[in-house]
Amino acid sequence: MSAQTTxxxxxxxxxxxxxxxxxxxxxxxxxxxxxxxxxxxxxxxLTLPNRWDDAEQYHRFLLTPQDMLAGEHEAxxxxxxxxxxxxSHPDHPAExxxxxxxxxxxxxxxxxxxxxxxxxxxxxxxxxxxxxTGYTExxxxxxxxxxxxx
Amino acid sequence: xxxxxxxxxxxxxxxxxxxxxxxxxxxxxxxDDLAGQYPGLRGHLYTEQGQLRGFVNIFLNDEDVRYLQxxxxxxxxxxxxxxxxSIAGGSDAPLVKVDHAALRVNQATIITxxxxxxxxxxxxxxxxxxxxxxxxxxxxxxxxKPLYASVLKPLGWVKPDVIADNAEPxxxxxxLGAAFLWGATIALFAGAxxxxxxxxxxxxxxxxxxxxxxxxxxxxVYYWLARLKAPGFLKTPPAGTFPGLRPRG
Numbered sequence: 001m002s003a004q005t006t007x008x009x010x011x012x013x014x015x016x017x018x019x020x021x022x023x024x025x026x027x028x029x030x031x032x033x034x035x036x037x038x039x040x041x042x043x044x045x046l047t048l049p050n051r052w053d054d055a056e057q058y059h060r061f062l063l064t065p066q067d068m069l070a071g072e073h074e075a076x077x078x079x080x081x082x083x084x085x086x087x088s089h090p091d092h093p094a095e096x097x098x099x100x101x102x103x104x105x106x107x108x109x110x111x112x113x114x115x116x117x118x119x120x121x122x123x124x125x126x127x128x129x130x131x132x133t134g135y136t137e138x139x140x141x142x143x144x145x146x147x148x149x150x
Numbered sequence: 151x152x153x154x155x156x157x158x159x160x161x162x163x164x165x166x167x168x169x170x171x172x173x174x175x176x177x178x179x180x181x182d183d184l185a186g187q188y189p190g191l192r193g194h195l196y197t198e199q200g201q202l203r204g205f206v207n208i209f210l211n212d213e214d215v216r217y218l219q220x221x222x223x224x225x226x227x228x229x230x231x232x233x234x235x236s237i238a239g240g241s242d243a244p245l246v247k248v249d250h251a252a253l254r255v256n257q258a259t260i261i262t263x264x265x266x267x268x269x270x271x272x273x274x275x276x277x278x279x280x281x282x283x284x285x286x287x288x289x290x291x292x293x294x295k296p297l298y299a300s301v302l303k304p305l306g307w308v309k310p311d312v313i314a315d316n317a318e319p320x321x322x323x324x325x326l327g328a329a330f331l332w333g334a335t336i337a338l339f340a341g342a343x344x345x346x347x348x349x350x351x352x353x354x355x356x357x358x359x360x361x362x363x364x365x366x367x368x369x370x371v372y373y374w375l376a377r378l379k380a381p382g383f384l385k386t387p388p389a390g391t392f393p394g395l396r397p398r399g
Contacts, residue, residue: 021304023310023312024247024249024310024312026240026241028237028239052238052240054290054291058243058247058312059240059241059242059243060238060239060240061238061239061240062236062237062238063236063237063238064236065207065209065214065234065235065236067236067237068157068234068235068236068237069234081158082158085237085239087239087240089240089241089243090241090243090247090312091243091312092241092242092243093241096239097239097240097241097242098242099238099239099240099242100239100240102203102204103203103204103205103237103238103239104239105157105159105160105194105205105235105237106159106160106162106194107158107159107160107161107162108159110239117309117310118309118310130190131193132193132194
């Protein structure tokens, strides 16, 4: 059975809004919540600006070490941990690319959302294997009802 | 001994410990000692070629060692190193994409302001449009893009229209339009009204051709220069597209 990643509906709304606003560029940010030995529970997100060069943001994102430090502080302030990273693949599959893998860390959960024509289509959750050869996919589910107008 | 703080995702390789005491006289030897103590870390810190991975950033007492002496930065027993990851990623999207909605907002704004300049006989408006287009060209984006990105798109009044295309010809086309408008501005302020407004109307007409018919005359010039192997003109039209014509989405 695969590991589970859950996200609260409120956090998922914030994630969606950030990624849709970033379209046609990639958007990104930090996933805050709690991790147990296997599963990850996202209760809040920290939206961050994409620091990659403008011209390449259609297929790249970057969060700097300063962003990560600030994220750790903010997570601590909220009594949470940074448990992963979210980002979008505009008009591309919600699957990790080779470039994603080169830059990935173990333990973190990486959610990738496909944004098509400016609307978030779906999200999948991934974790890097220990030997860095690939990913395993988590079961990803949203807790509660999203309060979203069509 | 010097200590190294381990980021949360890598603590599984240090038996859960956040701070590890290491031996070493500089950053490089300290990291080597760390990887020696906890071999599971090595593959995540270093590439197969032995280079530090792109996401590994080392801070010495809150300062990025890149801005000190890098891996050769000397360390003392009382120092504290912190490993801070940076995070990057992205899709396999191979082609550059251009948001044609941003281009159309740019063209519509250029047309509106230039026509207004003519109607109220305000050469300064022509100069303003020329300046915005020049700044846009230097920044390699549509000059009036903020109007689109910060106002019209968030309000939902204009929807993104992203298609595989080259950005450079559009930047060049804008630069060409800016050059014509600067010529117009000089003519207008020098009293050559007919020449000045003729140049202005040329830019209005070409922007309208692009806005309403999807033909970018400046892009056409760009692709011809590329075909003539002019230096700096490297892009070819997207497959199956006539030079200057809007690619099919």
